[in-house]
Structure formats: structure tokens, C-alpha cells
Amino acid sequence: xxxxxxxxxxxARRKGPKSLPTLPLSAFxxxxxxxxxxxxxxxxxSTVHPDSVVDASVRDSIxxxxxxxxxxxxxxxxxxVVKAGDGELEGLESQASQxxxxxxxxxxxxxxxSGTIPTIPSTKFRVAFAASFTGTSDAAVATLQAALKAxxxxxxxxxxxxxEGWEKLEDLLTKATAxxxxxxxxxxxxxILPPPHDLVLPIVKLLTHPTYQSYQSHIATLSFFPRVxxxxxxxxxxAPTPPxxxxxQEAPTASKEQKEWKRRIKMYLGPAVEAFGxxxxxxxxxxxxxxxxxxxxxxWYEIARxxxxxxxxxxxxxxxxxxxxxxxxxA
Numbered sequence: 001x002x003x004x005x006x007x008x009x010x011x012a013r014r015k016g017p018k019s020l021p022t023l024p025l026s027a028f029x030x031x032x033x034x035x036x037x038x039x040x041x042x043x044x045x046s047t048v049h050p051d052s053v054v055d056a057s058v059r060d061s062i063x064x065x066x067x068x069x070x071x072x073x074x075x076x077x078x079x080x081v082v083k084a085g086d087g088e089l090e091g092l093e094s095q096a097s098q099x100x101x102x103x104x105x106x107x108x109x110x111x112x113x114s115g116t117i118p119t120i121p122s123t124k125f126r127v128a129f130a131a132s133f134t135g136t137s138d139a140a141v142a143t144l145q146a147a148l149k150a151x152x153x154x155x156x157x158x159x160x161x162x163x164e165g166w167e168k169l170e171d172l173l174t175k176a177t178a179x180x181x182x183x184x185x186x187x188x189x190x191x192i193l194p195p196p197h198d199l200v201l202p203i204v205k206l207l208t209h210p211t212y213q214s215y216q217s218h219i220a221t222l223s224f225f226p227r228v229x230x231x232x233x234x235x236x237x238x239a240p241t242p243p244x245x246x247x248x249q250e251a252p253t254a255s256k257e258q259k260e261w262k263r264r265i266k267m268y269l270g271p272a273v274e275a276f277g278x279x280x281x282x283x284x285x286x287x288x289x290x291x292x293x294x295x296x297x298x299x300w301y302e303i304a305r306x307x308x309x310x311x312x313x314x315x316x317x318x319x320x321x322x323x324x325x326x327x328x329x330x331a
Contacts, residue, residue, distance in 0.1 A: 045309035049076070050322035054104060055297065056081040056330065057190065057233050057284020062095035068285070071244060071298035072305075078323070079104040081330050083130055083155075083286065089123055105330035107155050110147065112140040117147050126330055128153035132289065134160050136172040144176035148185035148227070153329055155231070158191045159290050166218040173225050182226045186329050189222070190231035191288035193281065194268040199237050203263060216271045223275035229329060230276055232304055232321065234287040234295040235265070241295040244302045258303060265307040278317035282325045 053076045058065045062082065069077060079102040082092055089106055096103045103125045110117065110129035120127045129147055133156050147154050158169060173187070195215055197206075206212050222228055234241050242257040272281065283304060285297035308321060 045306045048309040048315070048318055049305065050319045052076060052078040052323050053283070053301070054079045054081070054323045054326040055285050056104075056188075056282045056326040057083065057231060057286040059083045059286035062092065062099050062101075065285075065297060066099040068297035072302045073285075073298040077101050079327070081128070081284070081326065082106045084108055089121060089127070093124065104326065105153070107153075110143070110154065112143045113137060115139040115142050117143060117150065117152070120152075126153070128155060128330065130155045130157070132157045132159055133169060133172070136168045136175075140172060141175040144172065144187075145178075145180060148176065148180045148187070151185050153186045153188065155188045155190060157288050157290075158189055159288070161196055163214055166214065170218070170221055173222070173228065177225060177227065180227075184227070186227050186229060187225070188229045188231050188282060188329065190233050190284070191236060191290070192219070193230045193232050193272050194235040194237075194265055196236040197264065197268075199239055199260075199264075203267070206264070206267065212267070215268065219271050220275045223280075229280045229282055229325065230272055231284050232269075232281050232308075233284045234291065234300045236288050236291040236293075238293055240293045241299045241303065243296065243299050261303055262307045262310065265303065266310060269307055270311060273311060273313070278313060278320050279325060281321045282329065283322045 053073065055065075055073075055077050058080045059082075060068075062080065065080070080096065081104050084092065084106040086109065089108070092103050092106060105126040105128050106123070107128040107130035108118070110131040112131045112133070117129070129152055131144075131154055144154060158165075160168065169189075197211075201209065222230075242255060242261055244258070245255050283301075285295070285300050287293070287295050305318070305322065309318060
């Protein structure tokens with residue numbers, strides 16, 4: 001009977017070191033151009049800027065607004081939408097030219113309770129209307145409906161909140177848009193993105209707070225009105241917009257206060273983007289008329305831009321919110 005070769009038992013020695021498999025050089029090299037686009041690193045939100053900016057909410061005179069653009073907004077704004085008072089349309093183009101921007105449109109006051117719309121003066125730019133919402137009535141419905149049927153843009157500063165306020169706003173929009181073609185006129189709602197809020201309320205409690213849950217529900221309902229857009233402006237939080245630390249630097253470090261604002265803004269911005277999409281949100285730098293806290297245009301742009309970019313949106317979305325949507329609505 002033939003003997004089997006001895007098998008290595010416990011304690012048997014292996015001659016020489018164990019041979020490890022070698023890795024190809026490609027493992028230590030970046031992917032080639034054929035696959036690099038499939039695995040891009042997301043850009044840092046601090047570096048994501050729109051190609052150009054349209055500030056669709058300028059309430060100060062253009063020279064005063066221009067002073068606020070020093071910093072992040074400097075040289076980025078191509079056009080503005082000015083909230084103008086009666087008789088303030090003259091000279092806007094001259095002011096804008098000196099500031100290096102174009103007047104895309106100007107909004108003049110509209111009293112929803114008047115039941116009629118004022119005569120539009122002749123200008124080289126579009127004239128829209130600016131109204132305040134504090135409740136609904138038959139006169140308000142008639143005024144808004146007439147403005148829509150005439151193809152106007154109506155900026156509505158929402159100044160009544162709570163569950164009753166949301167329901168009144170939805171009632172006004174439902175009645176005013178009845179019988180109006182879906183491609184006639186636009187309504188731009190401000191002071192609800194973000195809405196008024198108490199900064200004392202911790203974020204962990206805000207998540208389950210009735211006011212936040214109500215916001216989520218009603219912002220979804222408002223999105224079903226196809227001609228309604230949201231104005232993305234400084235919130236009415238009874239606190240000044242946090243300044244940008246190291247303004248003018250390429251990538252300034254956010255302050256603790258700025259980070260806190262961004263966290264809260266994203267809580268409101270997320271449901272709004274989900275409901276309206278990035279195609280119906282318009283950037284502006286002037287807060288609501290009922291806000292008494294100061295806000296610098298460049299400081300708000302910095303917070304608004306990074307908050308939006310941190311949602312993981314693409315460059316086209318950023319360009320739309322900060323420029324393209326305003327051009328489509330107001331041009």
C-alpha cells in the first residue's frame with residue numbers, strides 16, 4: 001500500500017513569507033475621464049453660487065440697497081424688483097443704471113379692500129402690484145381676481161397667521177382664482193418662507209410643535225394653486241439677520257447664530273421645495289412690512305443661499321431660485 005505524503009501538522013513551518021496579492025496601479029489613481037462623472041464629490045454649499053442674481057424684493061431706494069450688497073452680493077446682482085410707493089417710479093431706471101443693475105419690475109401699492117385695481121402708468125419695465133393680506137372679504141376676492149384676469153403680478157405680504165389665518169388665505173386664493181385661466185397672472189406670497197417664528201423655541205420641540213405641523217400641511221395645500229409662487233425673504237423672527245463673519249473673504253466661517261438660523265430655515269425650506277419645487281420659489285432681500293428687525297441684503301443672501309444649497313440641490317435649482325424664476329414671472 002502506497003504511503004500518502006505527510007501533511008503539515010500543527011507546528012509545521014511554512015518556508016518564506018506569505019505572498020500577498022498585488023493591487024493594480026489603478027487602485028491608487030483617480031478614475032479616468034470615462035467614469036469620473038459617475039462619482040463626483042458634492043460641492044461645498046459655501047462655494048455654490050448662482051450664475052447671477054435677481055433681487056426680487058428691494059424696498060429701500062436703490063442707492064441704499066446698493067450699499068448693502070457689499071460682500072457676498074457685490075457684482076452678482078443683474079436685476080431688481082423694487083417695491084415702489086405712489087409717484088416713485090420716475091428715476092428708478094437712472095438709479096439702477098448708476099448701481100449697475102436693471103429694473104426688471106416695480107411693485108406699486110394695491111388695496112385689496114378697494115374692489116378695483118389702479119391704472120398702470122407707462123414705463124419701460126413691468127409694473128406689478130404689492131398688497132397686504134390681513135383677512136378675506138368679497139372686495140378682496142374681487143380685487144385680486146380682477147388683477148389676475150388682467151394678467152398682473154400681485155405680491156402679497158401675508159400678515160395674518162395661525163390656523164385661522166392659513167384658512168382665510170386659502171379661501172381668498174380659491175375664490176379669486178376661480179374661473180381665471182391657469183396661465184394668467186401670478187401671485188407671489190411673502191412672509192411665509194420662512195414664516196414668523198419664535199427663536200426661543202428649541203428645534204427639537206419645533207419638529208412636533210402644532211405651528212410647524214400646520215405649516216407643513218398648509219404649504220402643501222398652497223402649492224396646488226398653479227399661479228402661486230413663494231418669495232424667499234428674511235423671516236419675521238424679531239431678530240436682525242446674522243451678519244456674515246469675515247464678509248468679503250472667499251469662504252468665511254459661519255457664526256453660531258448663523259448656523260442656528262440655517263438649521264431653522266432648512267426646516268421650513270425643505271417642505272416648501274418638496275411642495276412647490278424649485279421652479280416656484282423666488283429670492284428677495286427685503287423682509288415683510290411687519291418686520292421691525294434690520295436685515296442686510298448680503299447677509300441674507302449668504303444665509304439663504306447656503307441654506308438652499310445644503311438641501312443637496314443642483315446648480316440649475318440654485319440658478320432658478322436666485323435668478324430664473326424672477327425673470328419668468330416679472331419680465
